[in-house]
Amino acid sequence: MEHKTIYELIAEYSNGTLSPAAQEQLRHLIDNDKEARKLFRDIREAEKLLKTIQAQEKLSPQEAWENFSETLTHTRRKNRRLHRIIGTAIAASVALILLFIFPDTRSTYAPEQQVAQTQIEPGSVKAVLSYANGETVNLTSSASSRIVAPDGSTIVNDSLEGLQYNKDNRETGQTAPLHMITVPPGGEYRFTLSDGTRVWINSSSEIQFPSQFSGNTREIYMKGEIYLEVTPDKSRPFIVHSGNDRIRVLGTKFNITAYPEEQKTITTLVSGSVEFEHNNSKIRLSPGEQSIMDHTTDKLEKQKVDVSIYTSWISGAFEYENMPLSYIARQLSRWYDVQFTFEAAEFREHPFTGIVKRNQTLEEVLTIIGKTTNIKFEISGRNIIIKKAEDAANISRLNN
Structure with a gap:
């Protein structure tokens, strides 16, 4: 495996291009090297501050970078908060790595590329953990590396992988209480259950699960969209x-999409085998197959699909193949926390094929879609109006 520097690893992490092997390398460094851990936290904080400067002061990325770079150079001046977060000793390292995270700031922006208004940024890691007694923990802002729940279970809060529920071998004779993780619009989260099963949670979703599995089954409850890598255990089936x-x-490994507004439950199998059941109907899936339960017609079907289209979100991308704009709009509305309005009903079925990265601004994503669909997007606050354009890739803003 290629050995990468901590700077390369953090840059790839921020850009969403970190491979699984490199991810393990970064986590090992963060867990075992205090300096690497400090650098990781400082740079992530600096990245947030740079975006805040751009958004609050309504600057172009180039202008925000210039302001931020000047602040880094003079950390002892006015910005004590930034000085406290970063410190002069690593200011140069922060500036260097942010150049890799924000490559467009290396050159001056042309006037037509500047956007005076605040851009709509992509979603990020956001989640809330809730206990059966009503207590909550904001996982987005929690800096604790270890959480003790009211039921006595201990949870490791991993810097990269989220919560890690450890297996408890104590025999209590009682069923463990349910915990719930809720991810709001514009958020995503991942964590590990006590049996080692890994869970990815998409925007506007929630999952309920016991802090420890007991009995002959492992059962969880979900709404929205999740991706699972289930740990094999022949003696205890996993039930969603x-x-x-x-x-x-x-x-x-499989993906489940079950947003109430979609009126469908879609299960896409990557590997292994699953059985989907609704009332008296059952379907067994093989890898590369997908079940579709239409709750408006009470009809259950299955089909062969390209699984990457339905699982690309966990790798930091949206992949589409002749996907109608109505579906894309619903997906983007959850990730960017916006609303789409179609000027004419026929635009809802307008197809789009392509790949966009989840870390791009909404404007960048809409530009990519507009180039091939002859659709114009008008942005008014957090509402996007979809209409036909004479020239493709048009994006305009309405005065509020």
Whole structure:
């Protein structure tokens, strides 16, 4: 495996291009090297501050970078908060790595590229942990490396992988209480259950699960969209509940989309085997297959699909193949926390094929879509109006 520097790893992490092997390398450094851990936190904080400067002062990325660079050079002047966060000793390192994270700031922006208004930024890691007694923990701002829940269970708060529920071998004779993780619009989160199963949670979603699995099954409850890598255990099947739908597995990788507004539960299998069940209907899936439960017609079907289209979100991208704009709009509205309005009904079925990165601003994503669909997007606050354009890739802003 290629050995990368901490600077390369952090830059790739921020850009969403970190490979699984490099991710493990970064986590090892953060967990075992105090200087690497400090650098990681400082740079992530500096990255947030740079974006805040751009948004609050309504600057172009180039102007925000110039202001930020000057602040780094003179950390002892007015900005004590920044000096406290970063410190002069690593200011040069922060500036260097942010050049890799924000490459467009290396050259001056042309006037037509500047956007005077605040751009709509992509979602980020956001989640809230709730206990059965009503207590909550904001996982977005929590800096604690270890959390003790009211039921006595201990949870490791990993810097990269989120919560890690450790297996508790104590025999209590009682069923463990349910915990819930809620991800708001414009958020995402991932964590690990006590059996080692890894969970990715998409925007506007929630999942309920026991702090420790007991009995002959492992059962969780979800709304929205999640991706699971289930730890095999032949003696205890893994069961996912979504309303009246059940997905039963032993050990596998699969994606479930079950947003109430979609009126469909879509299960896409990457590997292994799952059985989807709704009332008296059952379908067993093989890798590369997808089940679709239409709750408006009460019809259950399955089909062959390209699984990457339905799982690309966990790798930092949205992948589309002849996908109607109505579906894309709903997906983008959850990630960017915006609303889409179609000027004419026929635009809803307008297809788009392409790949966009989840760390791009909404304006950048809409530009990519507009180039191939002859659709114009008008932005008014957090509402986007979709209409036909004479020239493709048009994006305009309405005066509020």
